[in-house]
Structures are given as structure tokens and as C-alpha cells.
Amino acid sequence: MSGSAGAIRLAMAQLLAWRSVSSRPLRALLLCGGFGVGVGVMIVLLAVGEAMVRQASQERLVGGGTITVLPEGIDIEVLTTGGLGGLFFSVPNARFVHRQVLSAPRLGDVVSVAAPQLEGKLLYVTTSDGIEHPVRASGEIPSATRALGALPLVAAGAWEDDDGDRRWMTPTPAELRHDIDHFHVPTPGMANRNSWGEWHYFNVISPDANRWAFISFIVGGDVTGDEWGGQVLVTLHERGRAPRRFSRTIAKERVRFSTRDANLTIGNDSVRVLPDGRYAVRADVLEEGSGTPLTLDLVLSPAPRVDFPGATLVSGDFTSGYAVPALRADASGSLCVSRVCEQFDGAQAYHDHNWGGWRGVTWEWGSARAGEYTLLYGRVTPEDSAGGTAPLFVYVTDAQGFLALFRPRVIRYDDARDVRTAKGVLRVPATAELLDVRGTDTLRLLLTVDDAVATDTRIGLVERGDSDAARALRRPWFVQMAGEARLEGRVRGRVLSGRGRGFFETYR
Known part of the structure; x- marks a missing residue:
């Protein structure tokens, strides 16, 4: 009896299912289609998960090496599942991180190779007919990726470092100074553009620490317009005495600066980066009030690796930038006031670079x-x-x-x-x-x-x-x-x- 009852129940269920489908065929088709899509999505997710697990276990598939450096705050779980939190990120000051942290002598016993890589960055390419196309691009330093054992096979031709790769990885001392210390222009849309100021600043201390000089080569005003100029300002200090100020203001026609290099000329005074990375600083200015002449001719030698890479902060109308190419330096040369000269030989010195809008700052x-x-x-x-x-x-x-x-x-x-x-x-x-x-x-x-x-x-x-x-x-x-x-x-x-x-x- 129990077997007959089971067969009857099965027959009734099939009959009800058939009647339901035949009476409402469109609804039945929609339900079946939704169920199929759900099963398909599950299969895809399982396949992606399996592929991610396999990729995570193979160094070559994640860019080589044994450690991947990501920006602070990136959600690794969202990143691996392809969520929005993993898109379009980059490591701020990546060159500094590479040069001063990952490739620094301090970690030489544990880091053998550090390779910078960009994956899937969104770029826009404009064709000759003016049409803009979004593209995804990746980039890396061929020699560094090759050292990691992660360089893809090249089907034809050669993929080697160019001069830009070399300069990013191992700049000469002069190239590094120009990269850190070049000049800027006001950001687009900046209010109060006439408050823009940018300057090279140096200081040097006498061996007995009783005297010191502050030296500023300043470009001030809206350098994209007509109302701007240059000033050289030297302030001499002696412990327990009032400072003495020497300055000269120069019209814009006799000021030369560049957004590609650190060299600056204001009238006959100048800051120059020498081929070996040292700074040559020369000025001839007059004391405010008395007209007493001051002449300086100094060469600053920055200590290797002791620098601050610099950054620009932008918040609304506020822009402020700061870099220190010579956080620790030695100065040699002379500083003369009315032909009375003080000689410097390896004196403690410092150099920084500032730019931005300074109203109210x-x-x-x-x-x-x-x-x-x-x-x-x-x-x-x-x-x-x-x-x-x-x-x-x-x-x-x-x-x-x-x-x-x-x-x-x-x-x-x-x-x-x-x-x-x-x-x-x-x-x-x-x-x-x-x-x-x-x-x-x-x-x-x-x-x-x-x-x-x-x-x-x-x-x-x-x-x-x-x-x-x-x-x-x-x-x-x-x-x-x-x-x-x-x-x-x-x-x-x-x-x-x-x-x-x-x-x-x-x-x-």
C-alpha cells in the first residue's frame, strides 16, 4: 500500500506541475530562466574564486616577487573580488618609496629587487580626428621586472629600459635635484593668483654657530600673467644682535625659471645645479637703508639620500608645495659685506623649495x-x-x-x-x-x-x-x-x- 501511495503522490505532483506550466507558460518560462541565470552566476563566481586562489599561489601571475606593496587603506578583500575599492589606485610618492625604502641600503639584506608596476590604469587616447577613447594600460620597468623573473615573453623585437626608466630608477645627482627642485605655476582655477610665491631657500651657519645667513631667491605674483617679479633676499644674523637685511627686486623680464629644472636667474644673481648635483649660489645685493653691498658665492653639497621628496597640497583655493633637496648639506665659499669676507669650508647648510598661494597661511x-x-x-x-x-x-x-x-x-x-x-x-x-x-x-x-x-x-x-x-x-x-x-x-x-x-x- 505504501508503494502505491507514493506512486500516486508522484503522479499527482507531476500532474499539478504540468497544469501549472500549461496554464501560465510565460511565468513558468521566466522562473526557469531566472533559475538558470542564478546557477550560471554561481558557476562563474566559483570559477573566478578558484582562479584567484591559483593566481595567489603563483608569483609570476601577481607581478613577481614575494611581497606586493599597496597604498595604505586599500581593502584587500574588495581588491581581490574586483570591487570599486580596488580600482584606479596608485602608491603616492612611489619613486620615493622605491628609492628611500625598498631599494635603500637599510633593507639591502632582505630586499634583493624592487620593481614598480602599474596595472590596468585608465587612460584616454585622442586620435587625429579628435575622438577620445578610454583605454586600459599597464607599465613597468623592464629590467626590474626581468630581475623578478616576471617579464612576459616578447614575441618580437626587444623590450628594454629607455632613458625615462633609467632616470626614474637611478637618476644622476643632478637629475634628482631637477626632478625635486623644479619650479611650478599656479593651479588652474586658483583664486588670489597674485598671492602665488615660489622660492629657493638656503641657510648656512658659521663654524662657531654664532652667525648664520638666510638666503632666499623668490619669484612672486601670478607668473602666468603680467604682474610678477623676482627678489633676492639675504638676512644676516648674529647671536644677540639685530639682523641685517640685504635685498634686490627685479622685474619679470630679467627673471628666468623653468618647470623642468631647478635653475633660477634673477637679474645677475642665480642658483645653478652643477653636473655633479651640487648647488652654485651667487648674489650681489644691497643692505636695506644703508646701501652696503653684500656679495656671496657659495657651493652647497647635499648629503646623499638625505632629502625630502616634496608634495603639493591642494584644498579648494589653497595650494601649498614643499620639497627639501638638501636636508643635510655642507657649504663652501665666501660671503662678503663691504669687502669684509667670511670664508666657509664644509659649513652646516640646508636648502628647501616652497611654492603656493600664501595669503592667510x-x-x-x-x-x-x-x-x-x-x-x-x-x-x-x-x-x-x-x-x-x-x-x-x-x-x-x-x-x-x-x-x-x-x-x-x-x-x-x-x-x-x-x-x-x-x-x-x-x-x-x-x-x-x-x-x-x-x-x-x-x-x-x-x-x-x-x-x-x-x-x-x-x-x-x-x-x-x-x-x-x-x-x-x-x-x-x-x-x-x-x-x-x-x-x-x-x-x-x-x-x-x-x-x-x-x-x-x-x-x-
Whole structure:
């Protein structure tokens, strides 16, 4: 009986199914089609997953090597499944990461080859008839990819490094200076283009650390228009004495700069990158007020690998760029005031490059040597910022190049020093402290100020490249300080300890 009942139930089910299909054939067809699509999608996903697992186990299929470097914040799970989070990313400052981290002597015992690669970048190609076509393109350095054992087979011809590949991987010292230190023009759509300023800045310290010079070669104004020009400004400082300012302003017709190289000519004064990567700096300017002549002829020799690659920050109408081609350098040559000359031979020196719109902008900045270490800290605050809430950076190097980056939230000043100005006494920092902990790495940077000068930005044409328009700042006094830096901490289990001279800037 049970077998007969089962057969009856099966026959009834088949009859009901047939009646359902025959009475509503379109609905039945739609349901069957949807079920088929679902099964097909599942099969495809399973196949893709299997292919991804196989690819992940084969080095040649993921670009060679044993480690893949991706930008911070990339979701690996989304990336592997092809989601939007994995599209169109790139590593910021990839050349710096390659040169100063992956290929640096510090990792020479664990990294044998580092190869930069671009995969599936979206590009647009415009044909001769004006039609724009989206394309996907990949790129790599043939010699580096070959060293990884991941170079694809070339069916015909040869695929070798060209000069651009060589310059990206192993630039000469002069090429590296030009790449880091070239000039710029205002970004399209930038408001207040007349506030644009760009300059080469140098400083050099006497062997006894009692005298120092700040040297600025400035291009100011909208360099894409007619209202701009150049200025050479040299400020001489001596501990405990008022600074002396020497300057010359030159019309745009006698100013030469380039967005392809670092060379700058302002009248008869110039900054030149020599073939070996050193800087030749020459100027002949007059003291403001007295007309006393100053002539300088210096050659700066940057320490190998001790540089800061530079970056441009763009936020709305605000643009600010900064690079340090010579974070640690030695200077040789002469600086003469009214034919009384001081000779420099391997003196402590520094060079940076700044560009952007400076209306309403303030900053914290400092650079110093601390024994075998050289460090740089800073933060730029645009006029529309809610305050100094963005973290600073502290960039630490040694003889092998980049060592560590810290991000202190604040710099703690003790305004216990008095500076006399034309408007009375101004309280400025006597000491400062920066602290940070990043995992097992720690930093404590102590600054002790032994000389300070305050300049009223409301009069315009202050040091470090401000344009001739006064800046309406909440903190209008630009404070330049000299003193000692003491570095303490630990990086990768290594103790940091050192002290030395440096310069620091803030606003009050």
C-alpha cells in the first residue's frame, strides 16, 4: 500500500506541475530562466574564486616577487573580488618609496629587487580626428621586472629600459635635484593668483654657530600673467644682535625659471645645479637703508639620500608645495659685506623649495641636525582652517636616508622669551617639545631657543617669500628662531640620541 501511495503522490505532483506550466507558460518560462541565470552566476563566481586562489599561489601571475606593496587603506578583500575599492589606485610618492625604502641600503639584506608596476590604469587616447577613447594600460620597468623573473615573453623585437626608466630608477645627482627642485605655476582655477610665491631657500651657519645667513631667491605674483617679479633676499644674523637685511627686486623680464629644472636667474644673481648635483649660489645685493653691498658665492653639497621628496597640497583655493633637496648639506665659499669676507669650508647648510598661494597661511617648521641624525618637522595651516588641529610630521633621517616618520598632535611651546619689536615686547618661545608614539617606535624632540627675531607680516615682503601684499593674520608676527635640538627615542629597537643646531619658525 505504501508503494502505491507514493506512486500516486508522484503522479499527482507531476500532474499539478504540468497544469501549472500549461496554464501560465510565460511565468513558468521566466522562473526557469531566472533559475538558470542564478546557477550560471554561481558557476562563474566559483570559477573566478578558484582562479584567484591559483593566481595567489603563483608569483609570476601577481607581478613577481614575494611581497606586493599597496597604498595604505586599500581593502584587500574588495581588491581581490574586483570591487570599486580596488580600482584606479596608485602608491603616492612611489619613486620615493622605491628609492628611500625598498631599494635603500637599510633593507639591502632582505630586499634583493624592487620593481614598480602599474596595472590596468585608465587612460584616454585622442586620435587625429579628435575622438577620445578610454583605454586600459599597464607599465613597468623592464629590467626590474626581468630581475623578478616576471617579464612576459616578447614575441618580437626587444623590450628594454629607455632613458625615462633609467632616470626614474637611478637618476644622476643632478637629475634628482631637477626632478625635486623644479619650479611650478599656479593651479588652474586658483583664486588670489597674485598671492602665488615660489622660492629657493638656503641657510648656512658659521663654524662657531654664532652667525648664520638666510638666503632666499623668490619669484612672486601670478607668473602666468603680467604682474610678477623676482627678489633676492639675504638676512644676516648674529647671536644677540639685530639682523641685517640685504635685498634686490627685479622685474619679470630679467627673471628666468623653468618647470623642468631647478635653475633660477634673477637679474645677475642665480642658483645653478652643477653636473655633479651640487648647488652654485651667487648674489650681489644691497643692505636695506644703508646701501652696503653684500656679495656671496657659495657651493652647497647635499648629503646623499638625505632629502625630502616634496608634495603639493591642494584644498579648494589653497595650494601649498614643499620639497627639501638638501636636508643635510655642507657649504663652501665666501660671503662678503663691504669687502669684509667670511670664508666657509664644509659649513652646516640646508636648502628647501616652497611654492603656493600664501595669503592667510601660517606654518610651524623646523630643521636641525642631531648628531648622526637630521630631522625636519612642520605643518601648514591655511587661513580658512579651524585652527592648528592637523598633526605635524617629524621626518627623521640618518646616513642611509629615510629612517622614520612621526605624527605628533601638537608642539608644546613655552613662550618665556622676550623679543623687542617696533610695536613693543613680544613673547616668543624659549623651548618647545614634540612627542609621539607609533607602535614600538617613540620620539621626543626638545628645542631650546637661544636667538629669535619677529617680523610683522602686515608690512609685506617678509622673509620666506611672502608677496608684497600685507597678510591679515590672526597671529601676524612671523618668528624665526635658532637654537639646539635634542632627539630622543627608539626606532625598530634602535635607540635614537643626538643633539645639534637648527632653525625653527612659528607665528605669534
